[in-house]
Amino acid sequence: MTVHSPVTASLPFIQLDTGRSRTAPCHAADRGRPPRRLRGLFAACLSLALLGGEATAQEGGRADPPLSPSQQYGALFVDVQMARLFPDSKTFADAVARRAPADILRDYEAQRSRPGFSLKAFVQENFTLPPEPATPPGDGGRNQRPPIDKHITELWAALARPAVPRPDPGGSLLPLPAPYVVPGGRFREIYYWDSYFTMLGLLQDGRRDLAQGLVDNFASQIDSWGHVPNGARSYYLSRSQPPFFHRMVGLLGRADEESDTPAAADQRAQSYARYLGQLKREHAFWMDGADRLAPGQAHRRVVVMPDGAVLNRYWDDRATPRDESYREDVETAAASPRPKDEVYRDLRAGAESGWDYSSRWFADGRTLATIQTTSLIPVDLNSLMYGLETAISEGCRWARDAACTRHYRTLALRRHAAIDRYLWDGERGFYVDYQWRSGQRQVALTAATVLPLFVGIASRPQADGVARAVQGQLMRPYGLATTRVDSGQQWDAPNGWSPLQWMAISGLRQNGHAPLARELATRWMQSVDRVYRDTGKLMEKYDVEAQRPGGGGEYPGQDGFGWTNGVMARLLALYPDALRSSRDRGSSPQRAGCRATPAARGQDETAAAACD
Incomplete structure (x- = not known):
């Protein structure tokens, strides 16, 4: 396989936010x-x-x-x-x-x-x-469909693809040295952040071979291009996606991410150490130009704030x-x-x-x-960058490199402080994005507010505030709404997405809000199961207000579907009774998940309010 350098690794420093574009x-x-x-x-x-x-x-x-x-x-x-x-x-x-x-x-x-x-x-x-998207294996009808967990297990083989060491030179596909899993539908290639959520289900169903293949493919891409592209196509090389590689590496070390025992931490650290070179290179990609900027300047994916703090934004080269x-x-x-x-x-x-x-x-x-994406400092991206810096520090600890451990730990601590300073809205009690050009926090509440809980940087008062916002403003009858705005775009209301459900559920579980996490999980699981029982499909996104496939965006709804399957498989393991309760005669989806004892629900006021 020919090894290439990053698309823009040698780009000279340019102040991209001033002056005229060359085009x-x-x-x-x-x-x-x-x-x-x-x-x-x-x-x-x-x-x-x-x-x-x-x-x-x-x-x-x-x-x-x-x-x-x-x-x-x-x-x-x-x-x-x-x-x-x-x-x-x-x-x-x-x-x-x-x-x-x-x-x-x-x-x-x-x-x-x-x-x-x-x-x-x-x-x-x-x-x-390209051929028309293949329909995932189906069945003879509603009454003959297997249970959803069995169907998900069967789907892995349908979504798996062989390694592509030498793609056809006449096409746009990039080389991949190991077998991989595609999302499904029009998405015929491997995708970056999708794959983390897919891995949750692969590991749950015992397909460590495919999970290992996904990680090895992304490690190869970092070695080849300097970053993980959006997807394995030449037209995706100029950008990446939310940096989840460290989370995937951590899953290989310990599939139960929520375990914080010393043994679990060491298992993850050992896995980080194995991929330490790739983790550092990905971090360098996201931080390119940071050492050459003055306060108030931006280059590629880096913005230096007025006080000198360094945060990240999304970009494309x-x-x-x-x-x-x-x-x-x-x-x-x-x-x-x-x-x-x-x-x-x-x-x-x-x-x-x-x-x-x-x-x-x-x-x-x-x-x-x-659209003004490059003018915003996103809370989800910077939370994940904190996670990446922490993972590198832990990998260096396992490798007994004290200087490296201190360096990346310091970067993580500085980022944590900057997230609290710029992205936490103390008056409203939840995390938001920041418009760095105007110097103002964004007003809109979105599901991205759960990311600091997911990566473990929210204090208890902050976690409590986010839980109140989730329960009071984003929770719908069938899951977590992406935003409160119905714009016709797919990442807006009334759509809900599996990755956002998982990060909210996991974040709430880690921060003292387990009953609310169960409530959210149950609503989502029952909706996914109902659509499957009605259609035989697992969809890319769902309408969390009407218990049906989601809509909006640039293309029709897709089925398959990698990250929905992965999250659903993991949730079924965490909450095995959730679907049984939904099939009880007279069960209300709005009240599903409210079967915990009053004492258990009393541990979380927001969950209790949802059930009472």
Whole structure:
């Protein structure tokens, strides 16, 4: 396997938040032109921008990363995506060329202006399109479906894929040295943060082989690219996703993450030590440029606050439409008065967050065109970075490197203090994001508020405040709502997502709110089970107000589904009675999980309020 350097490891330091973008002249030139001329001009500008953007990646003799489809095919790629040739923009981004790209582009230029030329026929002749998403193994009907736990166990084989040591050079897939698990549906490749939640179920069901493969694949990606890409496609290389690699490594050491015994801590530390090089390299990726910034400045994923504290934001190293959502991004940018490259960057950064998209990122709290992801310091990202720094410190402790232990422990402690200073809203009693350009905390409450509990940095009063906010403002009849805003985006109300349910449940359990955690888990589990019994499917997301699959966003609902399966399998082990109670005659889903004794419920006032 060819080993590549990070896409932007050698980028020179640039103050990215001031001055003009290198692609601004192109964007200024295309304003007001008719659509056909816009496409041609945009393709030319795109080629120039990409050539300029990639030139720095060759400095210092580092190897080039593979080109994305938009970089390889230029005007052809733009024309296909803007013509809506496929309902899903990801289809062409995942296509595999039947012959050399240079030959395809030469013939395209020669044929495109001829009378009767068919763009669709040209694509079908020169590319192999990805197959339609396979339907997970089903059954003969509602009355013949196996219990959900058995179905999840059977699904692992359907979602597993063999190693890809040498991908087809005509496609966008990246090499992976070990077998892996895909989410399902249109998501045909491995994804970063999804895989942690998938691992919960793999380990619960005894599939340590697949869990080990996921970790080894991500370690290989860090060695190859300097970070874990969003997904295993060339068009994802310019960004990552929430940094969960250390949590996956910890799971290999000790699947029961909540155990805080000395023996459990040592098991996790030993696992961290095994992957210490990759953990440090991932940390360096997220912290690139931190040592060259003055207070109030930002570079890539790092922001230095006015008091010198260093926190992180989401980012993407490209400022063009996403290959997998090309037309959608062009249309969003056209609806914004801002420079297009700024909108593209914020859209891409929103994709790095995993919350693509949510009113959480919108300046007006409603409209995608006002997206401002790079202007926000997210509480979830910085909580996970605290976890990464702590994991490295623990790995260094196991390796008996005292200086390393102290260094990363100091970084974690400083980050903890900065999270308390900037991201804790003492007046309202929960964690929020921070708009670093305006110097103001965000107003919106989102499910990301549970992350400090999940990573173990919330004090008891802080945990109590978050528990009250969860129970009083985010809990719905069938689980935890992502936000309180119904914007039509998929990471907003009324949708709930398995990763957010798990982190809330785990965080509450660790911080003295076990009854409330059980209440939340039971509501969610009963909804997932009900939809499965009705449809035979496990979905990517769910409507927590109506006990049905979730909606909204850029694509139809997907089934499969890796992280739903993983979280559900783990919850079934933690709460084996939850589904039995939901099937009792006359059981109310709003009151499910309220069968604990009054004494047990009395340990948590918010849980008691939910049940009384």
